[in-house]
Amino acid sequence: MDEYLLRTMMFVPGNNPGMIRDAGIYGSDAVMFDLEDSVAVDQKDAARFLVREALATLEYDVPLLVVRINDPRTAWGKADLEAIVPLGRAAIRLPKTETAEDVRYCAQIIEEIEKASGLAAGTTKMMAAVESAEGVLNAREIACASPRLMGIALGAEDYVTNLKTTRSPEGTELMFGRSMILHAARAAGIAAIDTVYSDVDNEEGLRAETELIHQLGFDGKSVINPRQISVIHEVFTPSEKEVQKALAVMDAIREANAKGSGVISLNGKMIDKPVVERAKRALRLAAAMGTYPEEELG
Amino acid sequence: MKIQKAASAGTMESSDIMITILPSQEEKIEIDLNSNVQKQFGRQICSVIKEELKQAGITAATVRAVDKGALDCTIRARMDAAIARACGEEN
Structure with a gap:
């Protein structure tokens, strides 16, 4: 699915009114309000009310709003869904997804709430966060578990703990998990979102990790501090050379269409579908950074 | 709903408001507001507080509010959370 650019998804603690108010001003592609791990157990109700009221009231100039709920098999998680789904404004991020059944269980509750709220079935999109070995091994089934799923994300902190290791600067321990999640996402046609980079003061480390996940093929990365957004967007921005090549591909398509020719060629080489797809994506990413006018995307 | 016990919600951090709701013996709403924007927005803040109490059907309560520049x-x-907690419906 290519409906949204998801280079950055910024985590916002659900019980912090100041951060919730400002969440939309930093330019991330998505904002994720968290009702789960960043909220103390005795503040779950207060955070739920706060995020609900903010979503019902505030305007956010952000393409995608997401709410990370608590485990939907708990009273907290059910209450989260009942508070957020009727607004029809945010996707639901399911934490600690281990099986396809976890996704289907949550999707079923969402469906019932949509029906009771008079929302069209399927209005609410979902993302599944995989944070354990079990979840990684089931990534393919998880990614295909519901048509509501728009993305699958890696939550590395819990994952490395489960693996009995820790995170390293090179991310060696995450290679298998990242590859599984990426392949599961691509096979299902949904987005793949990488984990957070926790050391907010280490810009070089963030850049290196983003270059790695960009090269692997991820759509983007979760962000815990607004300062991280521009670094990630820079890494995802195509070079001038890539943009020029993409523009030449688009010109060749227009030329072939004008001639009524089914065969598209550029500099004597045939342009096939993957080349066109890459060119379109490069231009879309360039447009998102303002280095190419979006209206010319065609 | 009826206030069963004193309850609070919110924090003293910037952009937040700390709400404390107390049961009242008398059938009236009393609001004690402390805000650094009291002159400009005091009336508006009190009206939001009253509206939330009205929606919850609460006619007897004392509300203490310490505002740090909270949006409506x-x-x-914070009122919804404090009311739910004061009526024994937390979490």
């Missing part, structure tokens, strides 16, 4: 949606959320 934050005031409503």
Whole structure:
């Protein structure tokens, strides 16, 4: 699915009114309000009310709003869904997804709430966060578990703990998990979102990790501090050379269409579908950074 | 709903509001507001607080509010949380 650019998804603690108010001003592609791990157990109700009221009231100039709920098999998680789904404004991020059944269980509750709220079935999109070995091994089934799923994300902190290791600067321990999640996402046609980079003061480390996940093929990365957004967007921005090549591909398509020719060629080489797809994506990413006018995307 | 016990919601951090709701013996609403924007927005803050109490059907309560520049949606959320807790419906 290519409906949204998801280079950055910024985590916002659900019980912090100041951060919730400002969440939309930093330019991330998505904002994720968290009702789960960043909220103390005795503040779950207060955070739920706060995020609900903010979503019902505030305007956010952000393409995608997401709410990370608590485990939907708990009273907290059910209450989260009942508070957020009727607004029809945010996707639901399911934490600690281990099986396809976890996704289907949550999707079923969402469906019932949509029906009771008079929302069209399927209005609410979902993302599944995989944070354990079990979840990684089931990534393919998880990614295909519901048509509501728009993305699958890696939550590395819990994952490395489960693996009995820790995170390293090179991310060696995450290679298998990242590859599984990426392949599961691509096979299902949904987005793949990488984990957070926790050391907010280490810009070089963030850049290196983003270059790695960009090269692997991820759509983007979760962000815990607004300062991280521009670094990630820079890494995802195509070079001038890539943009020029993409523009030449688009010109060749227009030329072939004008001639009524089914065969598209550029500099004597045939342009096939993957080349066109890459060119379109490069231009879309360039447009998102303002280095190419979006209206010319065609 | 009836206030069963004293309850609070919110924090003293910037952009938040700390709401404390107490049961009242008398059938009236009393609001004690402390805000650094009291002159400009005091009346508006009190009106949001009253509206939330009205919606919950509460006619007897004392509300103490310490405002740190909260938006209306934050005031409503903190009131909803405090009311739920005061009526024994927390979490």
